[in-house]
Amino acid sequence: MNTLRFRIIILTFIVLPFLISAQDKTPQTTQKDAWSKYQDDNGADWKLRWNKKTGSPASMYGGKSKEYEGSFETKAKSFLKDNIELFDFENESYIDQLIVTKTVDRKEGTFVRLKQLYNNIPVVGGEYVTRFDNTNKVTYAGGYLYNKINLDLTPKISESVAIESAKIGLNIMELKSQPLTEVVILPWDGNYSLCWKVLLVESAIGKWECFVDAQNGALIYHENIVSNSVTKSGNVYLTNPGNGGITSDSIEVEYVGGKNQFELRNNFATPINSSGQVITSTTGNFYYTPPGSTVYDNTNFDYVNTLYHVFNFATVYIRDELGYTPSAIDIYVHQNYDNAYFDAETSVLRFGQTLTGDYFDFAKSNDMIYHEYTHFIIYNISGIYGFNDEKGAMSEGYADYFACSFTDDSNWAEWLHTTYTTHLRKLNTDPATFNYSNYDNISYRTSPVGSAHANGMIWSGALWDLRTLLGDSLADEIIFTSVISLTSTPTFLDGLNAILDYAGTVYPSTIPTIKTIFCNREISFPETPGLLQISTSSGGFVQLNWPLNTECNHSGYKIYRDYDFNGFQLLTTVGASTTSYEDRGITVGNKFDPKVRYKISAFDVSGQESSTSNVVTTYAGGINSKDVLNNLKEIQLTKFELFNAYPNPFNPQTNINFSLPEKSNTILSVYNTLGMEIKTLANGILEKGIHKRVLYASQLPTGIYIVKINSRGLETNKKYTQTQKIILIK
Ligand SMILES: [Zn+2]
Incomplete structure (x- = not known):
């Protein structure tokens, strides 16, 4: 009766928390x-x-x-x-x-x-x-770290009621021992609940951690934390059947007290046979021998072998070396297809085996098992998985890398393919001569078009280079930690940036090495140029200078100009080794000059463009003192010059500027190719200095025009003349 009453109460309350929708907390x-x-x-x-x-x-x-x-x-x-x-x-x-x-x-x-x-x-x-x-x-x-914990901290239900609630929620009648309890604050769904944490032990495999709301008795959450592992023995291939015979080694399995038997599973993995069952043994030892051929069999041997290698890899490497404790996974062996894969949808591993395919039995090759298991780990950490795009290639690249790093062998799956004798994939490829003879011939720069496995060799090759130069433990740490910060659909460049972020934090001296390694695999990006400086050139024009970009694949700079607050526009591009530019379209020093601003970016061989540099500015009468490093004085204009029209070609207007060394009588006109004067832009006595005119040509037809200036100094009586071609294109 008691039980029934509780069941009703619990069912009433248990739905309540689920009505609260899951909400992300966003920063204030x-x-x-x-x-x-x-x-x-x-x-x-x-x-x-x-x-x-x-x-x-x-x-x-x-x-x-x-x-x-x-x-x-x-x-x-x-x-x-x-x-x-x-x-x-x-x-x-x-x-x-x-x-x-x-x-x-x-x-x-x-x-x-x-x-x-x-x-x-x-x-x-x-x-x-x-x-x-x-x-x-x-x-x-x-x-x-949780903040704003605003909660009544006095439990309203007793410990014994909480235990009953947990038992009912899990439908457990009898316990093996008195439950351990503790009052905790459980953050969930954007709120907090004061809970009784109750540890129920039902059996060797039924240990449950339960959270019961201390205010209303609802079982909010529970999970099985079973562990009754014992070390027993089993027959395995230490690497693969091609590397020697069967060896007996220790494997961790589960003892099930109630049934007085051992089950072939542990906290990390459960192999499931073709009947959907776990393999059992009354002695705890799992000595199976593949009959006849060492290649094909259909016995329990493969289940033992798979569990053995997953457990080793998960504990010795992923947990103890890389610091990540994996959750449990089910493994299906002897699947009837010529493949092996991690099934992200159901989060299980599947190892196929056919008698007629291109591959031997997948469950017998340790590096194959490590590869598939790594897919599971990477997917759990960052959600990266797939068969397309760079994310698919990275998924394969990581899987190959960690399998090979653990075995300290850059050849992957030496035994697996029925016709290859050396390897199925190889990580220590020379970037200079790298080709994919077994796959598509691809290049990162020309966009990967091959299969995820083939493209994955670009990524795993770079990771292996990193390991070669930095050593296995440092490379493993940097690579594995970087995966944590990636989203589920990264590009190679995202992956590189994540590596640089972490390495830059903890091992900044490795940054140049890392950039070089990836660049050799064509994975690189242009760096934002260093400090852009502005000054006045000897000719009185704007002079820009910047330090040289040294990253690989650097191809040149783009110079942007904002004339009189009309917005930045691309002025020109210059070559990779150029570190200065004189803008002859803009002279400095005339108080009537509008403000002109500059910034530059770098671009690389694949056309990727960096962020732009700092902005430097001229102002009416000179150059912004903040931008001037060589502290130029007022410009002395002593030259007569008709400056290059800007823009040219043009449509419908262009700026035509000139400088006069003295007060002069000046005529500035525009002619067509037949010598007919089309427009007069200046006619009269002008002061010494810079003068600016704009030619508006919306009424003129497309064609070549001539700008001509004639001037006579009033002090020296010197005559000046100069012409320039401009092109109107409509
Ligand atoms: Zn794979």
């Missing part, structure tokens, strides 16, 4: 302002990603903070207190209550891990990591 204006201020104080190199669950920074990286003093706990908390507005904490008690759970020294820095408590109640998932470098400056901060 005050937080955005705080971020701007942070960058002002600590440098614009800092980058930030907001956490949609907490509404505070998910990660901050790319720069260095000021120095902090004291213990790691003091330093980490001082950093947070300095940025209390950024995290949107209402007061410092949020920070004071954080406790240090771990400090880890790694590569010239220390990671400090903090756990969040609120009024002494643990906040589920509230953890933050801050990295200090050897100079006690923060170079990275990230994680989950």
Whole structure:
């Protein structure tokens, strides 16, 4: 009766939380302002990603903070207190209550891990990591810190009611032991719930972590945290059947007390046979031998082999080396097709095996298993998966890279293909002579058009080069960490930028090497030009200078000009080795000159253009003193000159400027090719200096015209004359 009553209560309440729609938390204006201020104080190199669950920074990286003093706990908390507005904490008690759970020294820095408590109640998932470098400056901060916890902190239901609620929700009648309980704050769906966390142990494989709302008794969330792993033995191929015989090695399996048997599965993977079942053993040992041929079989051997390699890879490499703990996955073996793949939709691995295909049994090759399992990991971390575009190529590239890095062998799948004897794919390709003889002949620059596997060799080749030059552990760390910051549809350039972001934070000295490596694989981007400077040339024109771009694939510069606030327009492009430009269309020093502004960008061989440089400006009567580095005085114009018309060719108008060294009687006219005067732009006595005229030609037909100036100085009586061709194109 009791049970029934509870069931009804629970069913009534259990729907309530699901009515609250999942909502992202977005940062407040005050937080955005705080971020701007942070960058002002600590440098614009800092980058930030907001956490949609907490509404505070998910990660901050790319720069260095000021120095902090004291213990790691003091330093980490001082950093947070300095940025209390950024995290949107209402007061410092949020920070004071954080406790240090771990400090880890790694590569010239220390990671400090903090756990969040609120009024002494643990906040589920509230953890933050801050990295200090050897100079006690923060170079990275990230994680989950929850703010605005506004909650009644007194449970309304008792511990025993919470346990009953969890049992009913999971339909568990009997428990193996008295449940452990704890009151926690559970952030979920943009809100907080005060919960009883209840650990129910039903059996060896039924251990449940449950969250029961402490106010209304609803079972909000539960998951199986089963682990009753024991180390037993099984027969495996240490690499593949081509590399020697079957070996007995230890494998981690699950003991099921209630059935008094061992099951071939563990926390990381569950192989499922063609009948949809888990393989069992009463001894815990899984000694199967493939009958007859070492290539084809249909026994339990393959299940053991697959679990063995997934477990090794997941624990030794992904978890212990790369620091990411994978969730569990089901693995289907002996599928009736000539392929193996990670099925992203259902999140399972599938290994095929046919008697007639191009490939041997996929489940017998360790590097094949690592490859597919990496797809699962990368997909879980960043959602990257697919068969098209650069994201598909990257998915394959990462899968090959981590498989090969773990085995320390740049040849992938040596055994797998029935006709290839050396490898199926190869990562240590020479970028200079790289071709895809087994695939499509492709190049990144001419846009990848091959299959995801073929294009993936561009990406994995670059990653392998990185490993060769930086060493395996550093390359693995940089590559794996960079994946975390990628979205699900990255391009090669996104991937490179993510690598540079992380490497620039922790290992800045590796940046030039990384750029060169990727550039050799044609993955590069033009750098924003350095400081653009403006001055006056010896001829009295605008003179621009900038430092040389040195990145590979650099191809030239684009110079943009904004004349008299009409907006920036491309003025000209100049070559890769050019570092200066004299704009003969603009003279400097006349007080009637309009304002002219300049900026430049760099472009590369594939036409990618960088961001533009700083803007430099002339002003009426000279050059903006801020932009002038060589402190030029007022320009002395001593030359007679008819400047190049701008623009030319033109339609419908062009600027025609000239300078007079003395007060002069001047006629400026435009003629057609028959010598007929079309327009008179000046006629009379003009002062010394720059003069500007505009030819409006909307009434004139397309064609060549001649501009002619005749002038006579009033002081010296010197005569000047000059002509210039201009072209009207309508
Ligand atoms: Zn693949």
